[in-house]
Amino acid sequence: MKASAAVHAGAAALALAPGLWPWAAGAVLANQAVLTAAGLWPRSALLGPNITRLPPASAARGEIAITLDDGPDPEVTPAVLDQLEAAGAKATFFCIAARAAAHPALVREIVRRGHSVQNHSHVHRHHFALLGPRGFAAEIGRAQAVLADLTGRMPHCFRAPAGLRNPLLDPVLHRLNLQLVSWTRRGFDTRDPDPARVLQRLTKHLSAGDILLLHDGHARQGASGGPVILEVLPRLLLRLHEHGLSPVSLDSALPRRHATPPPGGNGNAHEDGSEGRTRGPAPRTGRMAHR
Numbered sequence: 543m544k545a546s547a548a549v550h551a552g553a554a555a556l557a558l559a560p561g562l563w564p565w566a567a568g569a570v571l572a573n574q575a576v577l578t579a580a581g582l583w584p585r586s587a588l589l590g591p592n593i594t595r596l597p598p599a600s601a602a603r604g605e606i607a608i609t610l611d612d613g614p615d616p617e618v619t620p621a622v623l624d625q626l627e628a629a630g631a632k633a634t635f636f637c638i639a640a641r642a643a644a645h646p647a648l649v650r651e652i653v654r655r656g657h658s659v660q661n662h663s664h665v666h667r668h669h670f671a672l673l674g675p676r677g678f679a680a681e682i683g684r685a686q687a688v689l690a691d692l693t694g695r696m697p698h699c700f701r702a703p704a705g706l707r708n709p710l711l712d713p714v715l716h717r718l719n720l721q722l723v724s725w726t727r728r729g730f731d732t733r734d735p736d737p738a739r740v741l742q743r744l745t746k747h748l749s750a751g752d753i754l755l756l757h758d759g760h761a762r763q764g765a766s767g768g769p770v771i772l773e774v775l776p777r778l779l780l781r782l783h784e785h786g787l788s789p790v791s792l793d794s795a796l797p798r799r800h801a802t803p804p805p806g807g808n809g810n811a812h813e814d815g816s817e818g819r820t821r822g823p824a825p826r827t828g829r830m831a832h833r
């Protein structure tokens with residue numbers, strides 16, 4: 543972002559010199575194109591920290607993360623929970639908070655079985671990446687409050703709807719003590735009805751530390767009539783077992799970005815007492831996050 547600011551400042555200076563302004567305008571447009579492209583590429587780290595693999599210590603233990611987005615779903619999620627339990631696997635559910643609020647018992651069951659519930663926004667807006675800082679804070683902060691209320695734990699991971707984001711997202715996540723988690727590979731299980739192809743995408747170059755993306759919400763029907771994920775997941779769990787990989791939740795694999803601030807705190811507390819990264823003035827979102 544510093545380079546981006548420099549381009550804009552340089553362009554402003556150049557714009558004062560007659561004859562140079564077309565070059566300056568071109569530089570600004572090119573810079574905007576890079577930022578936009580970075581936001582459309584979910585695994586990019588250009589717009590701030592973005593976790594696409596488990597930490598080395600976790601990978602060294604042979605761990606892998608299965609993440610399930612867009613639930614909970616009253617039809618699919620209970621079956622997913624049973625399949626995970628049969629394999630002794632733990633997973634992470636990136637829940638849409640409004641759906642979670644509609645199925646509170648299901649959310650508590652996810653937690654009761656030892657899985658992790660994390661933040662996938664409140665209503666999963668399709669234009670999420672276009673929301674400004676206020677929109678991000680409202681969508682994400684509201685989801686934090688709802689999910690913490692249902693599970694008794696404040697989520698520490700956020701995944702953007704459709705993986706899309708923009709440069710204004712990272713400061714909001716920082717204030718809410720959330721880390722952005724993307725994935726190593728995804729199965730495209732909401733689009734592809736073929737379980738074999740979905741499994742192939744997830745397990746190509748499979749290795750310890752991978753973060754895999756599937757969906758228990760918005761599940762697509764497979765050729766046999768059932769949700770594709772329910773055909774893929776048992777095969778995936780078997781494959782992981784054959785490779786000696788242990789599916790763990792992000793609660794156990796990822797250290798939290800910061801210590802959880804005490805209730806009524808300002809949301810900026812740090813484990814080591816430092817002030818962390820330098821940031822501009824922060825709107826007060828602590829109330830929303832810790833209600």
Ligand SMILES: [Zn+2]
Nearest residue numbers: 611612703704
């Ligand atoms: Zn999603």
